[in-house]
Amino acid sequence: MRFSAFFFDGVSRAFHHRPSFSKLVVILTASGGGLVAYADSKSDHAIESSQVAHKKKKVVVLGTGWAGTTFLKNLDSSLYDVQVISPRNYFAFTPLLPSITCGTVEPRSIVEPIRKIIKKKGGDIKFWEAECFKIDPTNKKVHCRSNIGTNLDGNGEFLLDYDCLVIAIGARANTFNTPGVVEHCHFLKEIEDAQKIRRSVMDCFERASLPYLDEEERKRMLHFVIVGGGPTGVEFAAELHDFVSEDLSKLYPTVRDLVKISVIEAGEHILTMFDRRITKFAEEKFQREGIAVKTGFKVVEVSDKDITMTNASTGKMSVPYGMAVWSTGIGTRPVIMDFMKQIDQANRRVLATDEWLRVRGCDGVYALGDCATISQRKVMEDISLIFKVADKDHSGTLTVKEIQDVLDDICIRYPQVELYLKSKQMSNIVDLIKDSKGDVQKESVELDIEEFKKALANVDSQVKNLPATAQVAAQQGNYLARCFNKMKDTDENPEGPLRIRESGRHRFRPFRYKHFGQFAPLGGEQTAAQLPGDWISIGQSSQWLWYSVYASKQVSWRTRALVISDWMKRFIFGRDSSCL
């Protein structure tokens, strides 16, 4: 090794002295036994590092959204040979998408080129602007296709090998197969969607202003329908209302009174993921402002001019509309569906991973963000094994001490235990046992397996899927990058909880989501904020909190400055109404 390093060093120096020679040199190394290397060397260490690179594991990252980008930003890229594939060469700060639909913020202010992020990191990360259209876990390959231009040689397809695959391609809009949605509705998932909506809003106003139209047609053109009363739909409705009342009503005085905004929600309320107080405030605010909130209505068909919906009491009804935005949740992308078929998950709706974000039954494949859900292992599935692990003296019963010895590991492995205790306002598991066994002395408690099962019987009710938010995806990306960075250290010193079904410890602690709260901007400089600990705030102060949080969370100083300057622009000059 010493020798070969010395040898490389000499050869490299030779390259530098005779650069034209470098392209044709064939090196037979002493250690490599016939390894033929081709080097267009630029530094003395080029060959060594190229050898190291050959030993590095190939990590392929699919996607440059929240999960993929946070993973990349936190990954120690010197440890891996990293390649990133995405049809978009930028990261977009998606929580500001609704602001783009009405020009409160400009599209380019919330995007950061992925190559800039990579360059800032240093290290050798490669980016290919292409779409992965097939994952082949058997051969550890991904099939990619460039979607640029039409004048490609062949079909622009290529194959990449991987040792580790990080799937973070996000989700698509879920239409629930409602007829006409894809053809006639806008979605709000990508920057392009937001741009199209902006253009479409302006088109509706221009169209409604044309001469020789009857009143009905003008009204139809200016009926904006939002299907789905989730945070995105509600925020868009609020933005649109502000845009109309603050900017467009001055420029389109003849038609401003014909504008109508409707939010259609199948459930009983909008913003159901928020506290009841926020929902109520939002519904009342919308009502005051003339935004029609139609709850309990399910859209069953969309034609070019009408939206048909059903309601338990009124039955089927159609309303004419000018523009519709469909925002009812997310669905699985075709490439993931195909992948799920290959790994026996065809019967599931969403790709499942374990608590370490590993796709079950797939070596080296991780999935995070909106494209996957963590399927949390149930306590009751493992209850006998947990009992066995805890029962160190094999007495057939557990003492409080025995339980407490394994409690930390169990709480890490099964977070629902802790959540359950919290929900019952119990401070520790002894309270739970007391609760199940009746009032007993703390130290004298002994549980057999049936009593143990009974005590924990309802714990799994706390298992919930994580919401499909940027916050979750970013935390997952961060978590996975940390795992990748510490992969070697934890080989010898695992830091995870006790294994229940095998001996030893897990290498890492499972992923744990920490909720920092959520905002629901409601327009007119009013935002609802729900922070951990059920801390609710509604009004202008929350709007300023919203401004500061969203500014601070920007991915770079550039986007931060641009977003803030966009907000200032809007305050000073209003929003632009050009059909661009």
Added chain:
Amino acid sequence: MRFSAFFFDGVSRAFHHRPSFSKLVVILTASGGGLVAYADSKSDHAIESSQVAHKKKKVVVLGTGWAGTTFLKNLDSSLYDVQVISPRNYFAFTPLLPSITCGTVEPRSIVEPIRKIIKKKGGDIKFWEAECFKIDPTNKKVHCRSNIGTNLDGNGEFLLDYDCLVIAIGARANTFNTPGVVEHCHFLKEIEDAQKIRRSVMDCFERASLPYLDEEERKRMLHFVIVGGGPTGVEFAAELHDFVSEDLSKLYPTVRDLVKISVIEAGEHILTMFDRRITKFAEEKFQREGIAVKTGFKVVEVSDKDITMTNASTGKMSVPYGMAVWSTGIGTRPVIMDFMKQIDQANRRVLATDEWLRVRGCDGVYALGDCATISQRKVMEDISLIFKVADKDHSGTLTVKEIQDVLDDICIRYPQVELYLKSKQMSNIVDLIKDSKGDVQKESVELDIEEFKKALANVDSQVKNLPATAQVAAQQGNYLARCFNKMKDTDENPEGPLRIRESGRHRFRPFRYKHFGQFAPLGGEQTAAQLPGDWISIGQSSQWLWYSVYASKQVSWRTRALVISDWMKRFIFGRDSSCL
């Protein structure tokens, strides 16, 4: 009149007391003799002004470019019933289009919604976002078509009557019918074109960075060709070079050495409309920077991957390219061609107007900006009539005094006279006469018709078409608005020169273009400026002059602030390379 005003006043007050009543009142005025008016009155003067409105002439303006918008901004809209038609609901500051292609300036920073401009003016100007597809001068109608959306009732067409028609719809790119240009080349006339170019440049870089491509293909993708060495093409080439060297070379290190920019020009030099020193400086600067300037090459065909051109010495040759921008001048739009056929101008290339911007042989139709040229009346065509007008004593000869009496009028009517004197460095017409008659005493000169003809024989060589620039269009818009505003005053007090073929004076002075100079940004913070009086400046100081002129010429404070902030952004953060 007193009576009716009183009557109106009383009725109007009745409206105010009983607003619901206002929609059904039929008023028989004393003065109007059976005039039936329907008023949705809001002010005490509503009815009077509606009566006046009926008398107002209908002015229809086609286009919201430089000519149309300047006309609108300067028109006294209280005098006319104005309607504006344009497929774009905004005015764009087109001289900054090349800056948009590379993200130095953002598209929305250089556009101002036309409705905002109208609103600022006050008055009742109507705007319809539609395209005029047929002008019918016989019936004084324009046929328009809305181009918004697909779900239109019928075909979205409507008709508008006019009393005065102001055609300012600009021109389209001229392909000289070269095969493949429309299919494969970008143009640079609209905001959308610039946006497409920006996206396309990024696509070429991303495409060239893909794995498994051979070097030839990478080189091809990164060969950017600009056809046409005029100011637009040259500025785009310079912008692109800056974008590549300042921003992209850092983000695409593996392919940066493969980038090639070529400017193809059929003439002998680029920037031929500028002083020879500027041309030379530009050609040398481009050569230093590796921008290939291919002069004397005429493009004869464009395929998806190759551009074929011919050259007098080398003959036909093809070069592979990744992206091509076609910027070789302007052509006439189809609607204008059709209009020209109707008014016996079918044999012309461009729509001709007289010196007052009136379309010849069309009552009430004006054309300005890039869609028309002024066909200046030649002195030699009118020479006998001019002689007759000047020869006040009908002596058959002209004295110097007689000539000087009509000289001002002649110089106004035929600006080429003044230009010719200037070009010969003569201070007045007497010098010209001296020159033609030999050295004679000033006061004793007498000219017969033949001598007069001889003296002015070469004057018409100074007749030149105005360039198709924003400057010309804006001055024409301004001029025409002034004419419209003073139409009534000049009925009695014409302010124009003596009529030559009829008696009396022209109502207005003919349009006269005042050249304020021209810039050619050459990249790297270097701009060439050519100001009146052959004042040439090249370098960084001109770049700052360019910044200040372009900032000051912005149409509103909003766009001014945005453009300046875009320039600052670029200085601080560089240009964005996201494929948006």
